[in-house]
Amino acid sequence: MLVVKKFGGTSVGNAERIFNVARRCAKEYQAGNDVVMVLSAMGKQTDVLIDMAHEINPNPPKRELDMLLTTGEQTSVALMAMAFATMGIPSISLNAFQVAMHTTSVYGNARLKRIDTERIQHELEGRKIVIVTGFQGVNKYEDFTTLGRGGSDTTAVALAAALHADKCEIYTDVDGVYTADPRIVKKARKMEEITYNEMLDLATLGAGVLHNRSVELAKKYNVPLVVRSSLNESEGTTIKEVVKVEGMLVSGVAADKNATRISVVGLEDRPGVAFKLFNMIAKAHINVDMILQSIGRDGSKDISFTVPEDMADECYKLLEDNLEVLKAKKVDMRKNVAKVSVVGAGMMSTPGVAAKMFECLYNADININMISTSEIRVTVLIDEKDTERAMNAAHEAFGLED
Amino acid sequence: MLVVKKFGGTSVGNAERIFNVARRCAKEYQAGNDVVMVLSAMGKQTDVLIDMAHEINPNPPKRELDMLLTTGEQTSVALMAMAFATMGIPSISLNAFQVAMHTTSVYGNARLKRIDTERIQHELEGRKIVIVTGFQGVNKYEDFTTLGRGGSDTTAVALAAALHADKCEIYTDVDGVYTADPRIVKKARKMEEITYNEMLDLATLGAGVLHNRSVELAKKYNVPLVVRSSLNESEGTTIKEVVKVEGMLVSGVAADKNATRISVVGLEDRPGVAFKLFNMIAKAHINVDMILQSIGRDGSKDISFTVPEDMADECYKLLEDNLEVLKAKKVDMRKNVAKVSVVGAGMMSTPGVAAKMFECLYNADININMISTSEIRVTVLIDEKDTERAMNAAHEAFGLED
Numbered sequence: 001m002l003v004v005k006k007f008g009g010t011s012v013g014n015a016e017r018i019f020n021v022a023r024r025c026a027k028e029y030q031a032g033n034d035v036v037m038v039l040s041a042m043g044k045q046t047d048v049l050i051d052m053a054h055e056i057n058p059n060p061p062k063r064e065l066d067m068l069l070t071t072g073e074q075t076s077v078a079l080m081a082m083a084f085a086t087m088g089i090p091s092i093s094l095n096a097f098q099v100a101m102h103t104t105s106v107y108g109n110a111r112l113k114r115i116d117t118e119r120i121q122h123e124l125e126g127r128k129i130v131i132v133t134g135f136q137g138v139n140k141y142e143d144f145t146t147l148g149r150g151g152s153d154t155t156a157v158a159l160a161a162a163l164h165a166d167k168c169e170i171y172t173d174v175d176g177v178y179t180a181d182p183r184i185v186k187k188a189r190k191m192e193e194i195t196y197n198e199m200l201d202l203a204t205l206g207a208g209v210l211h212n213r214s215v216e217l218a219k220k221y222n223v224p225l226v227v228r229s230s231l232n233e234s235e236g237t238t239i240k241e242v243v244k245v246e247g248m249l250v251s252g253v254a255a256d257k258n259a260t261r262i263s264v265v266g267l268e269d270r271p272g273v274a275f276k277l278f279n280m281i282a283k284a285h286i287n288v289d290m291i292l293q294s295i296g297r298d299g300s301k302d303i304s305f306t307v308p309e310d311m312a313d314e315c316y317k318l319l320e321d322n323l324e325v326l327k328a329k330k331v332d333m334r335k336n337v338a339k340v341s342v343v344g345a346g347m348m349s350t351p352g353v354a355a356k357m358f359e360c361l362y363n364a365d366i367n368i369n370m371i372s373t374s375e376i377r378v379t380v381l382i383d384e385k386d387t388e389r390a391m392n393a394a395h396e397a398f399g400l401e402d
Numbered sequence: 403m404l405v406v407k408k409f410g411g412t413s414v415g416n417a418e419r420i421f422n423v424a425r426r427c428a429k430e431y432q433a434g435n436d437v438v439m440v441l442s443a444m445g446k447q448t449d450v451l452i453d454m455a456h457e458i459n460p461n462p463p464k465r466e467l468d469m470l471l472t473t474g475e476q477t478s479v480a481l482m483a484m485a486f487a488t489m490g491i492p493s494i495s496l497n498a499f500q501v502a503m504h505t506t507s508v509y510g511n512a513r514l515k516r517i518d519t520e521r522i523q524h525e526l527e528g529r530k531i532v533i534v535t536g537f538q539g540v541n542k543y544e545d546f547t548t549l550g551r552g553g554s555d556t557t558a559v560a561l562a563a564a565l566h567a568d569k570c571e572i573y574t575d576v577d578g579v580y581t582a583d584p585r586i587v588k589k590a591r592k593m594e595e596i597t598y599n600e601m602l603d604l605a606t607l608g609a610g611v612l613h614n615r616s617v618e619l620a621k622k623y624n625v626p627l628v629v630r631s632s633l634n635e636s637e638g639t640t641i642k643e644v645v646k647v648e649g650m651l652v653s654g655v656a657a658d659k660n661a662t663r664i665s666v667v668g669l670e671d672r673p674g675v676a677f678k679l680f681n682m683i684a685k686a687h688i689n690v691d692m693i694l695q696s697i698g699r700d701g702s703k704d705i706s707f708t709v710p711e712d713m714a715d716e717c718y719k720l721l722e723d724n725l726e727v728l729k730a731k732k733v734d735m736r737k738n739v740a741k742v743s744v745v746g747a748g749m750m751s752t753p754g755v756a757a758k759m760f761e762c763l764y765n766a767d768i769n770i771n772m773i774s775t776s777e778i779r780v781t782v783l784i785d786e787k788d789t790e791r792a793m794n795a796a797h798e799a800f801g802l803e804d
Contacts, residue, residue, distance in 0.1 A: 057484040068480035071473035078470035082459040
C-alpha cells in the first residue's frame with residue numbers, strides 16, 4: 001500500500017516533534033507500506049521569513065518572496081531525513097525542482113499543473129521514505145512558485161493522485177471531522193466517513209479543518225482523504241465519493257461568524273438592476289455569498305446579501321457612493337450576524353429538512369434573517385449572539401449526537 | 403564590461419549591510435556595466451543550520467546536510483533582489499538549479515564541472531543584475547551539493563570564467579593583498595598587482611585572504627581576480643598572469659604558526675626507509691609539509707618534517723607505536739614552531755634570495771630549524787616566539803615597505 005502523509009508546521013516545529021512524526025511514519029514503513037511525506041515549513045518559519053523580507057522591502061517582488069519562502073519547507077524535509085538517518089531508516093528529501101512539481105506562473109498563488117513521478121517512484125522502489133516539500137512548485141521559467149493558502153494540503157492530494165496512492169492522510173491538531181465544532185456543541189460526534197461534497201460544503205462554511213482546494217482536488221481524482229490527529233492514534237475521518245448509509249439526513253452543523261449583511265433598499269423593479277449592482281461589487285473584488293431579493297411595499301425592490309466582515313466597510317462605502325447610479329434609496333449594513341448550516345448528502349432524496357431546521361430554530365426562539373439552500377445544504381443567517389444555541393438546537397433536532 | 407562580484411556572509415549579515423552592498427553594485431550597473439553577484443549565506447546562518455542538524459543527528463547524511471545548507475544562500479539572494487526592487491533597479495536571484503551549476507557527486511566537498519550560462523546571459527540581456535547563490539551546485543542525480551571551504555569564491559571565479567567576465571572581484575574585510583600581515587609588520591604595503599603563482603604560495607602559507615582553489619581556478623582560466631574591501635572604496639589588489647615589473651625580488655612575507663615539527667631519529671640508512679615512513683603517515687590521512695633528511699653521526703639517518711598542529715599528537719603516537727616496524731631509535735616532537743616564507747616571481751631569475759633571507763635572520767639572532775625552497779619561495783622553520791621579528795626582518799631586508 002502507498003500512503004501519502006502530510007504534516008503541518010506545528011507538527012515539525014522542533015527536534016522533538018520531528019522525531020515524533022518520524023517514528024509514526026517509520027511504523028507505517030516497517031509494516032511494509034510505501035510512504036511519501038509532505039511537510040510544511042517549521043512552526044512560524046514562514047512568518048519569520050516574511051518579516052525578514054518586509055524589513056528589506058514592504059512590498060517585495062512576488063517572485064523573490066517565493067524564492068525566499070521555499071527555503072522553509074526545504075529546511076523541514078532535510079531535517080526530517082536526518083531524523084530518519086538517526087533511526088537507521090532509509091529516506092530522501094526532495095524539493096519542487098527535484099520532484100518536479102510543475103505549476104502555473106503566478107507567484108504566490110500558483111496552481112499545480114503536472115507532477116513528474118519518476119524520481120519519487122525510483123526512490124520508493126529503493127525502499128526509501130520520500131519526503132517532499134509542500135506548498136511549492138516550479139513554473140515554466142524554472143522559477144520557484146508557492147501555492148497560496150492550504151498549499152501543503154494541495155501538494156499532498158496532488159501527489160497522492162499522481163502516484164495513485166491508496167490514501168492521503170492529512171495530519172492536523174484535531175481528531176477528524178465532527179458533526180459540529182466540539183467547542184460549541186458538547187455532544188458533537190466525530191464522523192467516520194463523509195462525502196467530498198459534504199466536506200466541501202463544511203469547509204466553505206467554516207469548519208476549518210481542510211482547505212477547499214485540496215478537497216476539490218481529491219474529489220476530482222477520487223483520492224481517499226483521511227483527516228486525523230498528529231497527537232494521538234485515533235482513526236480520523238475518511239472523505240470519499242460514496243460513504244456507508246448511516247440513515248442520517250444531515251452529517252454536520254457548521255457556523256461562520258465572518259459575515260456581514262448588506263441591504264440595498266428601494267431599487268427599481270426592472271431587469272438589469274441586480275446585474276448592475278453585483279457587477280459593481282465584483283469589480284471591487286468583493287466576494288458576495290448569500291443573496292436575497294424581495295419586493296418592497298411601494299413596488300420597488302430590496303436586495304440583501306452577505307460579504308466577509310473585512311470587506312464590509314469597503315462594500316458599504318462603494319454602494320453609498322453610488323446610490324444615484326444604482327437608483328436606490330439607501331444602504332443598510334448589519335455586522336453582528338452569523339451563518340449556520342446543516343449539510344448532508346442524504347437530504348437530496350428527503351424533503352422536509354429545511355422545514356425541520358426552521359422548526360427547531362423557532363422552538364429555540366431564534367429569528368432567521370435570510371435563508372439559502374443547495375442540494376445538500378440549508379443555511380440560515382441569524383444574529384451572531386444566537387450562533388451557539390442554533391448549532392446545538394440543529395445538532396439535536398437532526399439526531400447527530402452519539 | 404561584465405563584472406562578477408562576490409560578497410561573503412558578513413557583508414550581507416543584516417538588512418543595512420544588504421543595502422550597502424546593493425548600492426555599491428547599483429553604481430557599477432548604472433555606469434552601464436553588466437553585474438553578476440555571488441553571495442554567501444547571511445552572517446552565521448550556515449553555523450545555525452549546522453547546529454539545527456546536529457540537534458537531530460550528530461552525524462547527518464551529507465546529502466541532507468547539503469539540502470539544508472543550500473537554503474542559506476538562497477535566502478541571501480532573494481533578500482538582495484528585494485533590496486534592488488526597493489531601489490527600483492531590475493534584478494533576479496538564481497540558485498544552483500536555476501543557473502545550473504553542475505558539480506561532481508561528492509556531497510559537502512563537490513567540484514564544479516560545468517556551468518550553463520544561458521539563463522544568466524538571458525537575464526543580463528534584459529539588463530538585470532543577476533544574483534547567484536555561492537557555495538552550491540547540482541550533481542548528476544539532481545541533488546544539491548556544496549563546494550566545501552572557500553566555496554563561494556570558487557563559484558564567483560568559475561562564473562567569471564564561464565561568462566568570460568572582464569574581472570572577478572572578491573569583496574572581503576581587508577583592503578587587498580599586503581606584503582605581509584599589517585597587524586604584525588607595521589610597514590606592510592598593499593600590493594597593486596601580484597601573479598597567480600605568488601598568490602598561490604601566499605595563500606598556502608597562511609596569508610588567508612583567498613582560498614587556494616579559487617586562485618588555481620582563476621589561473622587556469624586566466625580570470626583577472628581583484629581582492630578588495632567591502633567597507634571602503636579603495637582599489638584593492640589585482641591577481642593576474644603577468645604583472646608590471648617593479649624590480650622587486652620578493653612580493654610578500656607570510657607566516658604560518660599552525661605547524662609542528664616531528665623528527666624520527668636513528669633510521670637505517672638504506673633505500674625505502676623514507677617511503678615506508680611517509681606511506682604509513684599518508685595512510686593515516688596526515689598531511690606532511692616541509693621534509694628534511696640528514697645523516698646522523700653513527701651512519702644512521704634522521705628525518706624531520708612538519709604537520710598541522712591538530713594532527714601532531716596523532717602522528718606522534720602513530721610513529722611511537724611503530725618504532726620497531728620503522729627500525730628507528732626514537733621520535734621527537736616540537737610544537738612551538740612557525741613557518742616564515744618570502745614569495746616572489748622575481749626570484750626565479752635572481753640568485754641569492756635564500757642567502758639574503760638567512761643573512762637577515764642571522765642578523766636578527768633568529769635560529770633556523772629547517773629550510774625548504776621552491777622556484778618562487780623560500781621557507782624557514784623557526785621558533786614560534788621569533789615569528790614577528792623574522793617577518794619584520796625579512797620585510798625590511800627585501801625592501802618591501804613603502
